Amino acid sequence: QKEVEQNSGPLSVPEGAIASLNCTYSDRGSQSFFWYRQYSGKSPELIMSIYSNGDKEDGRFTAQLNKASQYVSLLIRDSQPSDSATYLCAVNNRNTGNQFYFGTGTSLTVIP
């Protein structure tokens, strides 16, 4: 079983719609959860971090964490063509070392 699983996509949404990206993880003791955006040919860029259950909003981005279900999601409101990228979910448990476990990423295309 993989530590972190994401739907590889591709996910296509029209411009202005809400894009919903999902991630599940296997380590119930995980404490830190991250979303990275990676444009083609570039390195991953941190866009959201979340540490407690519930929602965290930053501009058009909302991260949602449900530790009981071992599920973290990223919502992108008013999607723009510039949001087209691969989104990586990462999970960390400092009690078992400080490794970050990454999903394989979901490719998002926002259609103008």
Add this chain to the structure above:
Amino acid sequence: GAGVSQSPSNKVTEKGKDVELRCDPISGHTALYWYRQSLGQGLEFLIYFQGNSAPDKSGLPSDRFSAERTGGSVSTLTIQRTQQEDSAVYLCASSRTSGTYNEQFFGPGTRLTVL
């Protein structure tokens, strides 16, 4: 402030040669990570340094790969006797290990091409 820096940005080498890739983490970050990403693939963990502890080398694919971190700061990833399958982007990242927030930030990567 300055982010994670890596050099060189691109490296082309011949099969069988040794290469050294350098990473300079964010100041104050005690954890440093190396990953590899082949074209169209996900991140592959290679090695992790935390402070003065022994590094976690569990991701190194073969004994041709080694890394060191001097003075708790700059790190060098060395690949000996390079093979064509070593061609990939090598990414370095760093993070804090104290406090609540331990976001990991990536450098721009080194694109390695082995001919």
